[in-house]
Amino acid sequence: MxxxxxxxxxxxxxxxxxxxxxxxxxxxxxxxxxxxxxxxxxxxxxxxxxxxxxxxxxxxxxxxxxRGLGNALVYFRTVDETLSMEATLGTSTFRLEGVVVPQSVTTNNQGGVDFQVSGVDGRRISVIDSANPPQLFQANLPVVLVGYLSHGTFYSNQIMVKHSSSYIAAHPSRVASLGGKKL
Amino acid sequence: MKLKIAQRYLAASALVAIAATVVLGLFITPPDAVQGNLARLVYVHPAVAWVAYLAYGVTTLASSLYLWRPTRSLRWDRLASSSAEVGVVFTALTLITGSIWGRPAWGVWWTWDARLTTTAILLVLYLGYLALRAVPMPADKRAKRSAIAALFAFIDVPIVHESVVWWRTLHQGATVASLGMNAKIHGIMAWTMLLGFVAFTLAYCALVVFRYRIAQGEDSLRERQISQWQSERLAQSQSDADRVSELLDNANSKSNVKMV
Amino acid sequence: MNGYVEAGYGFVLGGLGAYWAWLASRNSRVKKALIPIPVENERRRPNSSNPRQGER
Structure with a gap:
């Protein structure tokens, strides 16, 4: 032990x-x-x-x-896609993209504007918008609208302007160019 | 010491270049045909976004050099972390200026298109990288882990850049860096845009050098702290050990006495 | 101009300026912590002739 x-x-x-x-x-x-x-x-x-x-x-x-997967992958539908899908869309909310047709814009009594957007081959959709359009809203610019389709008319509650990536001087004749191409 | 001098020159030239960009961008360049004065943001927003890409590119390169054994050095780790931090600042500024531009031009502060969403993801990924670096770890372990994280985070950078091509977005395509290299901006507007890119790149360099020098200082401070804790703990454990062996000796001698 | 442009430029300049100021304060904190080297430490390491520990 x-x-x-x-x-x-x-x-x-x-x-x-x-x-x-x-x-x-x-x-x-x-x-x-x-x-x-x-x-x-x-x-x-x-x-x-x-x-x-x-x-x-x-x-x-x-x-x-x-949010990205839900929105970004198909961010908007074009005019042509929308017209061909009209039967299946119902009154679901989606984003519609088209170019504002010149001379189609009139202000309405809802504080927004009525106008038409056209697709690539000239087919059009009439839009009734209830929101104040942004500063840059004008004819010939592409826009993205948030809203729904009813009887062939798109009821929009938001207009977003999809401006291009080109930058051109507003009054070229008044500006001397510093090299590069003449403005 | 050399870094300090480099930082001084870089900061001074960045300051001059940024001042020139602001003067040209706000007062000398003409308003745009469509966007009017709003187009003046084209001299800062794309340049700031480019610096964010550049910063993450440098972080990725430095992280790879750390991970590759022949070039492994904590210097690369310091460069990677410095560049990532500056990149986060520039990414945040990209989102802020983009939002400020988007409100009047598009009509919205924010929208869930692919360019905006992937850029926000980019910010979150690199904030995660910085959070990982804040976890207390031995320096070499931290360097290795964050280098691997940096490689993963960088995957989002080409996605952000190509998002306007791959998906439908509200955000416009590239003005300058498109594949055909046919820029859609000319004359003094193009030159001012180029100056903006140079100016913010210089600012990036100055900031990275400054941040790198701070990282050096913090590292030597840490080394000093660690050796202090070491000597404290060593002294503590030695006095503990002394006490234990004393007690053991006592116990032993008592049992020996008993046994005898 | 229209408020938005000024705000955009202001955020960039202000943001970079604020970041620089933050780095400057961090730098001075590190510098302050590094400069006073205890005499004991110096004696313990007689070979360390370089008092500038912040630089490498």
């Missing part, structure tokens, strides 16, 4: 010594320490500060993906 008593104790001491050595070598190794020694509550607060941005960003990403 005397031998048995002594052996576990020396084994324990040996184990302690080894783990202590391990600890010391960990401490000497830079990889072991990268944050200050903190009490438990401060640690928890710190963890919250570190991980909460990920939760917020993950939610934001999910929201953007859902």
């Amino acid at each position: 005397k031998e048995g008593d002594r052996t576990p104790l020396t084994q324990d001491r040996e184990r302690d010594r080894l783990s202590e050595q391990q600890e010391v070598s960990d401490l000497l190794n830079d990889r072991a320490i990268f944050e200050p020694p903190l009490p438990k509550r401060a640690k928890r607060r710190r963890a919250l500060k570190i991980w909460s941005p990920f939760v917020v960003l993950a939610l934001a990403l999910g929201f953007l993906l859902v």
Whole structure:
């Protein structure tokens, strides 16, 4: 029994010594320490500060993906697509794209404008709009309208102007060009 | 020290170029035939967006160089993180100026078209990259993880750029960087746009150098802190160990006494 | 002009200026933390003749 008593104790001491050595070598190794020694509550607060941005960003990403997949893939339907799908569309809300037909624009009593949009091959849809058109709204510019179709007329509650990526001086004759093509 | 001098020159030239862009853009260039004065935003908005692409490109390159063993160095990690942070600032400015332009030109502050949505995703992805960098980790581990994250985040950049081609969008196509390279802007308007690109690229360079120098300082500060914590913990563990062996010695001697 | 253009330019210039100011304050904080080197540390490392720890 005397031998048995002594052996576990020396084994324990040996184990302690080894783990202590391990600890010391960990401490000497830079990889072991990268944050200050903190009490438990401060640690928890710190963890919250570190991980909460990920939760917020993950939610934001999910929201953007859902909205993006729901809207961006078929952002609008053209005039021709709309006319060929007329029977199946019902009164669902969608975005319609077309070019504002010149001389078709009249203001209506709803504070908006009535006009026609045309597609690529000249087919037209009449539009009754109830919203104030944006500043750039004018004939011959492509527009994207939000609304629904009813008996061949598109009832729009929002007009967005889809301007082109060309930039041309408004009064070219009054501007001297600095190199490049003449304006 | 050299970096500090480079930063000074870059900042000064960026300041001059931006001032010239503002003067030309707001006062000298003619209004556009369709958009009128609104078109003046074309001298800042695309340039700021280009810098965001550039910044993420640099982050991706630096991250790859970190991941590739022969060139692995924390310097690349610092460059990647600096460029990403500046890129996030420019992405936010792209979204803000785009929104300000969209309200009068399109009629809406925001719409869920592909260009706008993918740009917002870009901002969220790189904010995630910066959040990952804020997690306490050993420097080499953090460098490796964030480099891998940076490679994934960059996938969105070509998607943003091509979104106006791949999908139907309210946002217009490219004015300058289309495949045929037939620019749709000429004369002084084109030159001012080019100047804007140069000006904001210079500003990007100055900001990245500044941010890189801060990263250097923060790293040496961290090293110093770590060695301080090390010596504190070492001292603590040694005094603990001393106490333990003292107790053990006592226990041992007592049991020895008993045993004898 | 029309308010929107000025706002757009203002946000870009203001945004970059604010970011620069933030970097400047971070820089001065780091610099301040790095400059006072404790004498003990200096004695412990006699080979470190370079007092500018911020630069590399």
